[in-house]
Amino acid sequence: MIDTLLALITEPLAHEFMQRALLVSILIGTVCSIFSCFLVLKGWSLMGDAVSHAVLPGLALAFVIGIPLSIGAFIAGLFCALATGYIKDNSRVKEDAVMGIVFSGLFALGLVMLTKIETDVHLLHVLFGNILGISSQDVIEAGTIAILCSLIMLIKRRDFMLYCFDPAHASVIGLRVRFLHFGLLILLALTIVSSLKAAGIILVISMLIAPGATGFMLTKSFDRMLIIAMSVSIFSCITGTLMSFHLDVATAPLIVVIQAALFIMAVFVGRQTQGMKEVSYGT
């Protein structure tokens, strides 16, 4: 019994491409889950959506100019985030409308460019990732960005949390609010870039929302939300990667399916505890 269970784990890991896949999925699962807490609390789900879509023309342009694709992706993603903020501040259009226009415009531009220029960039891989085809070079690049971003977010989590909760108070106690704001946007773009090869720009959106949303449903304190989000995400990445091998299905989509299933379970569990909370509610 234990032997067969163990075989479920060791058998895939006999292959080097599976070792790389597992490692990279854990790394991006970690960085995405940490960011997802801030994203959910700041109400930035649409921003995550926008920035990841906007990465596409950056990839195409980077290919044309001949610079590393991740640098092109990062610049395009950040440009989208900043442009959204700028248009919102300087016009009377609502933020979600601006984002809708900016990101679908950039995404469409990327599609146009990719159909016109000859690249070795597979559209399907860009959209949904190609975790099993990832090279050691990719693992090192994605891993470095993921670990760096994770550390920054964990170390400065209180400042970022305060910025999400009450930016006015953050300003009043002398924190640099603009610094925190742009810091979060840069971290968002970097997180997406680190996940591109493995998860693709469509699936990363889910990895950037589901874990934080799950944590939010299950607890009332921020640090616990962070722990739940990270656990849920890493668990999904490990089981998803191993199961995809045995079931012979696409890896990143399976990870996302597991995360979504866990979120839905959390919604029901969360409802129950919320119900109890209301009953035991004195004044």
Next chain:
Amino acid sequence: MSNPIVTIKNLSVTYPNGHHALEDVSVNLKSGSICGLVGVNGAGKSTLFKAMMGFVKPTAGNVSIDGMSVRNALKKNLVSYVPQTEEVDWDFPVLVEDVVMMGRYGHMGFLRRPSKTDHDAVAQALERVNMSEYKKRQIGELSGGQRKRIFVARALAQGGNIILLDEPFTGVDIKTEDSLIDLFQSLVAEGRLILVATHNLGSVPSFCDEVILINKTLLAYGSVETTFTQDNLSKAFGGMLRHHQLIGADLHDDEDARGVTVLTDDERPLVLYGEEGGKKIVRTPKRKKADKT
């Protein structure tokens, strides 16, 4: 405790979308007083606060606090802020004690790890607003008055001498309002400066020493006795107020020509009584300390 002095000179604020929220506002505020900031919705009360908090940049003029720029004053934790209830995300996963601890962040190091001093300050602040027993509650699980109290506690834990309160009385009942006012008065007695933005006219004369009336520009500023008059209020509120007047023969059976004027928006009404239909204000007496319940 030092004596905070806020100097606002020719302050104008224009939002990036082109909206002029404040134009040429100048006032000087001294410590040891409660100042009411009164104006209709959209008059620029919150904007004036944001300028004092370094949260919006003046397009002209400046604010100085204790002779320092706003930025330097904030670094010294001189200013505390109690936000408007509607601006807080009450579902946010933070406990009461977490929120009060946020008042201490400016005193902590790079990692924001609370020291014993920080924990003590939080405990004291919670004690002072009578919220110690709720410290493990999530903030959404509190009543309207309790929600206000924890943010006041955060300001106390921070230790600033200047406290800005944005609409502290919306959504709280009269009893809670009274106990909040008691709390404010005891804080001012310790030499702080408290600025209260409100459109709740009725309670202003009973707890404010000074009043600022604004509607984009400064309409009037001075002590409550001389400034909080019907003429000035009409300027500030225009047609926004319900206005009831009973004068002379309608009110009295004798030759007495005095009258009563009741001004109200939707909250506690302001009652003026005296000559010329109550145009000269007869100040409602200062609230006496409410009994502790």
